[in-house]
Amino acid sequence: MVIRLLLADDELMIRAGVKAVLATDAGIEVVAEAGDGHEAVESARLHRPDLALLDIRMPRLDGLGAAAELRKAVPETAVVMLTTFGEDAYIAKALAEGVAGFLLKSGDPRELIAGVKAVAEGGAYFSPTIAKRVISRVGPERLERTERALELVSGLTDRERDVLGLLGRGLPNAEIGRRLFLVEGTVKAHVSAILAKLGAPNRVRAAIIAYEAGIVGDGEG
Template sequence: MVLADDETMIRAGVRAILATDPGIEVVAEAGDGREAVGLTLLHRPDVVLLDIRMPRLDGLGAAEELRRVAPDAALVVLTTFSEDAYIERALGCGVSGFLLKSGDPRELLAGVRAVAEGAAFLSPAVARRVIDTLGGPRLTRAADARTRLTGLTGREREVVALVGAGLSNQEIAERLHVVEATVKAHVSAVLGRLGLRNRVRLAILAYEAGLVPDA
């Protein structure tokens, strides 16, 4: 993966956490968004971890460019509670994961692993903030979310809940004792039926509907 943050100490801390997982390799570090794009094109990593606030090109600008030039790379943003205004833009950039800089290191590892496997990941604290930025009273949105899910089968609701929990298709298949192709078919069908663009939007809906335990 490529790690991008303009603060050297933050990068060192994040890299130290990632180094505890033998399945994660940081192949390059960037100090700004423009450098992150270049290193991604050079190394073609599975995951790019982007700080939002960086010089020359911020993390969301880098995400927008990476979505065009390196569409196979999964994008994760590191955010703080003061950056709620960027969340809607991040969703439009095709970001697959939202992680909190001050969050639990285990969430960082889980989030990177999840997006590398094609899943969406929102740390629970960030999920609450994402939902709160989307407009409308939270109780009303919860009721609307539950209504939208009423047409799904019981198995589809199970899949939606597990997508919201950040599980990959393979992990969902193992949990439900089905083949991965079946999970992919369920996810595609649900996205189409609900008119959602990606798994992140589906994960947010799962949170709003109360299918994912709040932290």
């Protein structure tokens, strides 16, 4: 199945570069482009893409505003944010809008493709660099977040911890099932239970908790 993607960035050179990277994978097709948030929302309504790749900072309507509009207009379209260094403050707001991934503009091209595929398949994806910056922010709140995350994951079963560790790495249900020798329906049930126990509204928030609790990677094999 080809992933149909909407690409939105107001910088033409950035957009062209990202599009060129995506074009190297036959499983991804850029079906629409936009230079601002309003164009992105209108293009998504018209083309109904599987995934929208949005720059956080855009004129008229930024990526956060566009994500909120997309959630209402085309809820079936997953949203991934393109970010740069120094935009950590936007990430918490983006999580509230149901964003499923964060990719660094200056990151490895292979990471861009891997992130798009993971989210399109139902997973959540953090650029490792972004995850480290967000989770490792200094200050008293860091310890509080870690303690809270450890408290939350303590209520999970061993198998749920395994699933959360792989979910935190951005893997979709099918891949988690392959790694843990579980059928996809069982993984889906585990994920639902995990989200409920963690009080997480989506997989991305659950992934953050996994990072904060230090269990990302549990269950690898």
